[in-house]
Amino acid sequence: MKTIDELQKIIEGSQNIVFLTGAGISTPSGITDFETIYSQKFMGFDTIDIMTGGFIQEHPDVFLQFVKKYFSGKVSPNLCHKYISNLQESKNVCVITQNIDGLHQQAGSKKVIELHGTFKNWHCTSCGHNFSFDEVLESDSLLCPIDYGIIRPDAVFYNENIPTLKILNAQARINAADTLIVVGTSLQTQLPVYLINQFAGERLVVVNKTPVKLDMPHLFVQGDVEDVFNLLNQNNKNLTR
Secondary structure, eight states, rough: OHHHHHHHHHTTTTTEEEEEEOOOGTGGGGGOOHHHHSSSSSSEEEHHHTBHHHHHOHHHHHHHHHHHHSSOOOOOOOOHHHHHHHHHTEEEEEEEEOOOOHHHHOOOOOOEEEEEEEEEEEEEETOOOOEEEHHHOSSOOOOOOOOOOBBBEEEBBTTSSSOOOHHHHHHHHHHOOOOEEEESSOOOOHHHHHHHHHHHHEEEEEEEESOOOOOOEEEEEEEEEHHHHHHHHHHHHHHHO
């Protein structure tokens, strides 16, 4: 596949690579993408409303059941996460992700900026006590056992602002990269498009199942993300034989 060979050459010729990843990189692990979730209702509520900041304060029990339904499955990093992690052995690699699943870190990636935070860690909004995701899943309530404040994830909900320092950090990483590889995102939100526009390096690559609205990347690889990384992985094995 010609485009895979081109992508392989780009990666081999790069030293400072930033991967900007979206939901498409995690769906092979069994995580339901948000577009699918938001097309449904849950306990009479529009699911997109459930992921707004105020909802958890007003309906903590509904939010907990929502989380248990959609986010409680045991998932593991897939080949895509592992491929990116393995690149750290020979390249300076940073991951900027829109995902909240923590799979990049679980795969071993060291430099990860989670734009929307994570569901792996939770805290009481009153006393600040920290809770693990497993503790939340085992609980019957989102009320803190210490002071009965609401427990929420360390994530940025819709209608909440991403911390400015996190955006500046992501922008600095992209400015320092010679290659930016955008993976598994349709670029429907403003922030990833803004960050991509800050890139001044040599090669911009997009890997996605469907076309994206973006001004002429250096290379566009259209296909299933897992298939693309599987081919890259096979190429690496062939090179090392």
